[in-house]
Amino acid sequence: MTDSHDSAHTGAATLAVLMLADAAFGFQQTAVVPAIPAIQSYFDASATWSAWLLSGYLIMAAVATPLLGKLGDRFGKDRLLVISLLAFLLGSIGAALAPSIAILIGCRALQGVGGTVLPLSYAIIRDIFPDHRVPVGISLLTSVFAAGTAIGFGLSGLLVAMLSWRWIFACGALAIAGAAVLGHIFIPPSSHRTRAAVDLPGALLLGSGLALILVALTEGEHLGWGSLPIVGSLAAGVTLLGAWLAWSLRVPEPLLDLHVLTRPVVLYTNIANVLLGYVMFGVFFLVPYLVSGGPDVDYGLGVHPGTVGLFLLPSAVGQGLTSLFAARLLRYFNPALPFAGGLGLCIAGAMSLALWHGGVWQILIPVFVLGAGFGLAIQISTALITQAVATTETAVATSMNSVVRRLGGSFGSQIAVALTAVIATAEGVAAEGAFVIAFWSCAVVAFIGMLFALGIRRKRLTAT
Numbered sequence: 001m002t003d004s005h006d007s008a009h010t011g012a013a014t015l016a017v018l019m020l021a022d023a024a025f026g027f028q029q030t031a032v033v034p035a036i037p038a039i040q041s042y043f044d045a046s047a048t049w050s051a052w053l054l055s056g057y058l059i060m061a062a063v064a065t066p067l068l069g070k071l072g073d074r075f076g077k078d079r080l081l082v083i084s085l086l087a088f089l090l091g092s093i094g095a096a097l098a099p100s101i102a103i104l105i106g107c108r109a110l111q112g113v114g115g116t117v118l119p120l121s122y123a124i125i126r127d128i129f130p131d132h133r134v135p136v137g138i139s140l141l142t143s144v145f146a147a148g149t150a151i152g153f154g155l156s157g158l159l160v161a162m163l164s165w166r167w168i169f170a171c172g173a174l175a176i177a178g179a180a181v182l183g184h185i186f187i188p189p190s191s192h193r194t195r196a197a198v199d200l201p202g203a204l205l206l207g208s209g210l211a212l213i214l215v216a217l218t219e220g221e222h223l224g225w226g227s228l229p230i231v232g233s234l235a236a237g238v239t240l241l242g243a244w245l246a247w248s249l250r251v252p253e254p255l256l257d258l259h260v261l262t263r264p265v266v267l268y269t270n271i272a273n274v275l276l277g278y279v280m281f282g283v284f285f286l287v288p289y290l291v292s293g294g295p296d297v298d299y300g301l302g303v304h305p306g307t308v309g310l311f312l313l314p315s316a317v318g319q320g321l322t323s324l325f326a327a328r329l330l331r332y333f334n335p336a337l338p339f340a341g342g343l344g345l346c347i348a349g350a351m352s353l354a355l356w357h358g359g360v361w362q363i364l365i366p367v368f369v370l371g372a373g374f375g376l377a378i379q380i381s382t383a384l385i386t387q388a389v390a391t392t393e394t395a396v397a398t399s400m401n402s403v404v405r406r407l408g409g410s411f412g413s414q415i416a417v418a419l420t421a422v423i424a425t426a427e428g429v430a431a432e433g434a435f436v437i438a439f440w441s442c443a444v445v446a447f448i449g450m451l452f453a454l455g456i457r458r459k460r461l462t463a464t
Contacts, residue, residue: 013186014124014128014186015125015141016186017179017182017186018124018125018141018183018187019140019141020175020178020179021085021117021121021176021180021183022117022118022121022141022144022145022148023144023145023147023148023151024148024172024175024176024179025088025114025118025148026144026146026147026148026151027148027149027151027152027171027172027175028088028092028111028114028152028168028169028172028176029057029148029149030148030149030150030152030153030156030284030312030316031151031152031153031156031168031172031309032053032054032108032152032156032168032169033152033153033284033288033309034153034156034157034160034288034308034311034312035156035157035160035168035308035309036050036051036053036054036285036288036289037050037288037289037292037308038165038308039053039101039104039165040101042165043100043101045101047289047417048217048218048219048417049101050417051218051285051414051417052105052108052214052218052414053105053108054281054284054285054409054410054413055214055410055413055414056105056106056108056109057109057111057112058112058281058406058409058410058413059109059112059207059210059211059214059406059407059410060109060110060111060112060113060115060207061112061114061115061116061406062115062210062404062406062407062410063203063206063207063255064084064112064115064116065115065119065402065403065406066255066256066400066403067198067199067203067255068084068120069119069120069123070197070198070199070253071198072116072120072123074198076189077120077124077127078124078183078188078189079189080116081120081121081124081183081187082180082183082184082187084113084114084116084117084120085117085176085179085180085183087110087111087113087114088110088111088114088117089173089176089180090110091109091110091113091114092169092172092173092176093169093173094106094110095108095166096166096169096173097166107169114176115406118141119402121141122138122141125137125138125141143320146316146319146320147320149316149319150316150317150320152309153309153310153312153313153315153316154309154310156168156309157307157308157309158309159171160308161304161307197251197253199251199253199254199255201247202244202247202248202251202254202255202256203255205241205244205247206240206241206244206256208237208240209236209237209238209241209243209244210237210407210410212233212234212237212240213234213237213241214410214414215233216233216234216237217411217414217418218414218417218418219233220418245258256400256403261400264455264456265384265385265456266385268452268453268456269339269381269384269385269401269452269453270385270400270401270404271449271452272339272343272377272381272449272452272453273377273381273401273404273405273408273449274405274407274408275343275408275445275446275448275449276342276343276346276374276378276408276446276449277404277405277407277408277409277410278408278409278411278412278415278442278445279346279412279445279449280374280408280409280412281408281409281410281412282409282412282413282415282416282438282441282445283349283367283370283439284413285412285413285416285417286353286416286435286438286439287312287363288308288309288311288312289435290353290363290435291308291311291363292308301360301363311363311364312367314364314365314368314371315368315370315371315374317371318367318368318369318370318371318372318373318374318375319371319372319375321372321375322371322372322375322376322379323375323376323378323379326338326375326379326380326383335383335456336453336455336456337454338376339376339377339380339381339384339453339456340453340454341376342372342373342374342375342376342380343377343447343449343453344373344450345369345373345376346370346373346374346377346442346443346446346449347443347446347447347450348366348373349366349367349368349373350366350370350439350440350442351439351443352365352366353366353367353439354436354439354443357435357439373446377453378405382401384456385400412445415438415441416438416441416442419434419438419441
């Protein structure tokens with residue numbers, strides 16, 4: 001009886017700490033998005049380099065998630081969770097004190113190491129909870145993460161208006177510090193460990209290749225798309241990614257197991273997820289700039305920095321609502337249909353923003369629709385991946401599912417800002433046509449993703 005009571009107490013304390021960590025992580029992931037225009041103005045930086053506040057974070061998170069996941073399997077998930085929280089904390093403190101946009105981008109990249117907080121939290125729940133309580137624990141973690149992202153969108157602008165954008169990182173740092181200390185005290189050591197190999201060469205090749213391609217997209221308009229530095233950067237990036245592919249197919253335990261992609265369900269789902277990430281972060285980057293436009297341009301609502309984040313809040317609400325009933329749909333439909341339906345909502349939202357964006361409700365409603373599409377597609381894609389692979393491959397497959405969405409997001413935000421740089425007014429400010437084309441590109445990308453989703457052939461899955 002005592003052992004059972006102690007186990008329940010340990011489980012409750014661990015879950016509480018993980019909920020705090022995931023909520024703080026969700027807040028920091030989204031709170032910076034509405035503040036990007038204010039940060040750009042503060043440092044007098046270009047929009048192309050400001051986009052690296054998203055892209056740098058996403059690239060680092062994409063590489064760090066599988067890397068730290070393997071280290072967690074080897075040295076203990078509890079230790080790696082605390083280490084990732086401490087890295088996130090250092091990045092938050094550095095960002096709050098950053099004297100330049102370059103240092104701020106570097107600190108945001110360090111925060112990307114914290115991208116593994118959520119998957120490590122899920123893994124810890126699986127380790128310490130009995131099987132019948134695992135779904136409840138994961139559901140609670142997902143809910144508080146969603147709440148953190150919503151608070152990030154809603155509170156960000158208020159912090160910028162009343163204090164400073166630096167307080168976004170300072171507030172996040174306080175919560176992260178508390179989670180790191182409590183995690184060290186209350187989370188029990190991992191009982192399940194393996195001798196998993198750590199693919200550092202693969203991580204370096206993937207991260208460097210992606211970074212070089214995105215640098216070319218960043219500086220292409222400034223240096224000229226046919227200039228030697230841009231062409232060289234693109235060529236080097238593609239070469240490194242090719243080397244990463246060759247390396248990953250040769251080593252026994254690569255950063256991302258590409259052999260899993262040989263299954264059509266996994267391949268099609270991940271391709272659709274890359275495109276979904278493009279749309280998600282492309283929209284997240286574009287909307288704050290769109291609504292901030294004032295009398296000096298022929299578009300925008302002239303929204304005060306303190307309320308910019310409220311225009312992204314409907315996305316978090318829509319994502320939370322569809323996440324609640326996504327699993328139920330799997331009982332009645334071929335999963336390809338709700339997956340495609342989520343991407344269809346993304347098409348509708350992006351098209352609406354491209355056609356109509358002159359009023360408050362013309363922004364809020366499409367952003368809500370997009371968020372609903374994001375939530376539905378993410379939940380269904382996770383179920384598809386989980387059901388398509390063996391139990392021993394679940395961790396690898398779901399990790400890849402998250403990674404590819406972040407990779408797509410890094411390109412989405414960077415291409416969106418590249419379009420706004422190319423299509424500009426005589427004063428060098430993004431023209432309305434840039435937003436129209438960027439939103440249409442998101443709609444087209446979502447449509448291609450929907451075609452891949454419809455190409456998935458699976459029987460009905462049992463919701464868990």
